[in-house]
Amino acid sequence: MSAEGHDSLKRGQIGERVLRLEDGPLLAGTGTFAADWSFPGTLHMRVVRANVAHGFISGIDTSAAEVMDGVVAVWTPADVAEIPLIDFRATKYTDLETYKQPVLARERVRYVGEPVAVVFAEDPHTAEDAANLVFVDIDELPAITDATAEPVEFLPGHDTEATIIEKGYGDVDAAFGDAYGVVELDLRIGRHSGVPLECRGGLARVDPETGILEFYGATKRPHPNRDLIAKTLGLDPENVNLFGGDVGGGFGIRGELYPDDFLLCAAALRLGRPVRWIEDRREHLLAANHSRQQRHLVRAAIDADGRILAIDNRFFHDQGGYLRTHGVRVPDMTAGLMLGPYQVPAYRVAGHVRLTNKTPAATYRAPGRYEGTFVRERLLDAIAAKTGIDPIEARRRNLIPVSDIPFARPLDALEVDVVLDSGDYAGLLDKALADFGWNELQESLVARRAAGEAVGAGLGFFVEKSGLGPTDKVRVEADAQGRISVVCGASNLGQGVVTVLAQICAGTLGADYTDIDVVHGRTDVIDEGYGSHASRTTVMTGEATRVATVALREKLVGLAASQLQADAAQIEIVDKAARHIDTGASMTLAEVVGAAGENIVSAEGRYDTTHMNYPYGVHAAVVAVDVETGTAKIEKFMIAYDIGCAINPMTVDGQLQGGLAQGIGGALFEEFTYDEAGQPLSSTFADYMMPGATEVPGADILLTEDAPSPLNPLGIKGAGEGGINAVGAAIASAIDDAIGRRGAVTELPVTPRRLMGLLNHER
Numbered sequence: 001m002s003a004e005g006h007d008s009l010k011r012g013q014i015g016e017r018v019l020r021l022e023d024g025p026l027l028a029g030t031g032t033f034a035a036d037w038s039f040p041g042t043l044h045m046r047v048v049r050a051n052v053a054h055g056f057i058s059g060i061d062t063s064a065a066e067v068m069d070g071v072v073a074v075w076t077p078a079d080v081a082e083i084p085l086i087d088f089r090a091t092k093y094t095d096l097e098t099y100k101q102p103v104l105a106r107e108r109v110r111y112v113g114e115p116v117a118v119v120f121a122e123d124p125h126t127a128e129d130a131a132n133l134v135f136v137d138i139d140e141l142p143a144i145t146d147a148t149a150e151p152v153e154f155l156p157g158h159d160t161e162a163t164i165i166e167k168g169y170g171d172v173d174a175a176f177g178d179a180y181g182v183v184e185l186d187l188r189i190g191r192h193s194g195v196p197l198e199c200r201g202g203l204a205r206v207d208p209e210t211g212i213l214e215f216y217g218a219t220k221r222p223h224p225n226r227d228l229i230a231k232t233l234g235l236d237p238e239n240v241n242l243f244g245g246d247v248g249g250g251f252g253i254r255g256e257l258y259p260d261d262f263l264l265c266a267a268a269l270r271l272g273r274p275v276r277w278i279e280d281r282r283e284h285l286l287a288a289n290h291s292r293q294q295r296h297l298v299r300a301a302i303d304a305d306g307r308i309l310a311i312d313n314r315f316f317h318d319q320g321g322y323l324r325t326h327g328v329r330v331p332d333m334t335a336g337l338m339l340g341p342y343q344v345p346a347y348r349v350a351g352h353v354r355l356t357n358k359t360p361a362a363t364y365r366a367p368g369r370y371e372g373t374f375v376r377e378r379l380l381d382a383i384a385a386k387t388g389i390d391p392i393e394a395r396r397r398n399l400i401p402v403s404d405i406p407f408a409r410p411l412d413a414l415e416v417d418v419v420l421d422s423g424d425y426a427g428l429l430d431k432a433l434a435d436f437g438w439n440e441l442q443e444s445l446v447a448r449r450a451a452g453e454a455v456g457a458g459l460g461f462f463v464e465k466s467g468l469g470p471t472d473k474v475r476v477e478a479d480a481q482g483r484i485s486v487v488c489g490a491s492n493l494g495q496g497v498v499t500v501l502a503q504i505c506a507g508t509l510g511a512d513y514t515d516i517d518v519v520h521g522r523t524d525v526i527d528e529g530y531g532s533h534a535s536r537t538t539v540m541t542g543e544a545t546r547v548a549t550v551a552l553r554e555k556l557v558g559l560a561a562s563q564l565q566a567d568a569a570q571i572e573i574v575d576k577a578a579r580h581i582d583t584g585a586s587m588t589l590a591e592v593v594g595a596a597g598e599n600i601v602s603a604e605g606r607y608d609t610t611h612m613n614y615p616y617g618v619h620a621a622v623v624a625v626d627v628e629t630g631t632a633k634i635e636k637f638m639i640a641y642d643i644g645c646a647i648n649p650m651t652v653d654g655q656l657q658g659g660l661a662q663g664i665g666g667a668l669f670e671e672f673t674y675d676e677a678g679q680p681l682s683s684t685f686a687d688y689m690m691p692g693a694t695e696v697p698g699a700d701i702l703l704t705e706d707a708p709s710p711l712n713p714l715g716i717k718g719a720g721e722g723g724i725n726a727v728g729a730a731i732a733s734a735i736d737d738a739i740g741r742r743g744a745v746t747e748l749p750v751t752p753r754r755l756m757g758l759l760n761h762e763r
Contacts, residue, residue: 034217053678110321113286143678170346175310179301191293198248205274220255221531244521250493291364333368336413377729432640458733460726466718467539482590489529535718548605630756659723
């Protein structure tokens, strides 16, 4: 885009730090969350969950629950036998069907919290009381809690290794044979998850007038989820509608379909009444998707200058009891995107996807990349230690030069070829170090350590992915009352999608962004949509919005030109009015639409892409360690991020700050742990520790637009996952520096117990 074009768009609100349109209702307390949907005669669902990790179901006694006043129905697996196993998203990986999850456990349970029965009652209290009276007799079996143990039988003909994800290129063995040195690490990332403020939930009903199944409380992917619900329950997608409201946090774990969602919809169909289900916090910690848990046995071959010749990585992904709708996307992204911004002449990876008797795992903000970045950046720190060079210099020597970009790797991730579309990695590193005052910081840390403090700084470089295709579609409308609407298939998960799409539409149409209505999260208003996930919305839905708005603008200009007796080239649209450039004669857009004899003038836009694009950044942390208690305090955190084009820099800052909070959780606090029998030890907030306001500093943010993506006209890249990606890596490096031991941190989270273990090792 030309500089003139970009300035013109900025005058139309693109690139400005404007307030979010979503926040007014939320601040006023008028938002609509999953628990707020209500219809007369609503029943309440309660799920009976397994209390052992692994065993055969020998019987389910529902008799006491069924006779309770107010109980309408109790279902066991036999009552839902016709509902098939929950399907995956489309995937190239085969022979995974055995590992799909049923809506209610079939014959055996595979994790504590697995649904085994379900109760429907007139009120939630009765439903909960009745669920407590359902007795499930389980013959307990040994639990698998270690994904690195040898696989055992899952079902006849299939063991607990669902698949091995293998990628790579180049002659890895030759590189190791010729290497100056080899660095080997054994690294672990703990199991944790998004834990949003709002737990899962929803309401399903059959519209009495249309006979259409409606699900209220949908998030993230309304159209694909509609199609999967229809397929699973034997319905035509045209007879299913999903409606999304406000969302108290998505983060990858909400918005996918779980057993509970299918049970809710099936009950609405079968019982003929609206049915509501709202998850409580303990259920959420037991049953909602976990993520992250991996162990990596990784090694790098290097030359005498610390340049990487090859990386060989064997890792184990703890999937939990079943493969859920994401299939094996998380370990696939770990394998395909692990190399980040570095030149790696040869690469080999084997990701062993193993089933264990734990809650099933799936995506969580920057899935696979938080894990892979920790591993890769620990490797760079180890290379620096091995060769005696500065950790930043080790990174600088291995960065892909700007002259080699776009840079195609012979790898894929999310079944898309990895082509790093734009970037100046060394340039951002230089800017980050200058903005962070890195040299002065090092001098102050040396002085503090000399005075007896255990304090250090660390850094992590990362490349993210965004703009997952292949397509998106938007309709933009202008009506005779003067309203302008963007109708899309995206979802608002709290990321500011309403504001961003309004800005893009306003900047293209010559209106104020506050005049734009954005309709989203509903399958009844647009026939096609792909939701909000994989940091795709601003790129994909945003570009489709721009295309649709350009088309609408052309229509309105043509209509106004006819009314004002002018050529289209003589008409400009400013402030929701069409104006003749020469005479000054003008019409409001409402008048243009009305004069054309229309109630609505609309245009559709589509954006297609065969590749993702790749924003990138640097995280840096200053961490002080209390050597008496093993606690690590983050004194300062800095984020440099190149987003290509920031539609609203303020919302990008918010995304980065929110990601930082979650990254700190995974680096220092949060972990789901289990005993040898597979019993969860972190099922309440007393045991699952989350950072609070005192543990999360306000980030110093450097937002740059030096590398706009060539894949879309605005140059947009995504922001949703850049704040979390390298947090664990940067904090681990800073703790090493603080305690004076390079490579000390090999496992996240670095809890006080683990940190005391590192400190005691040196005493």
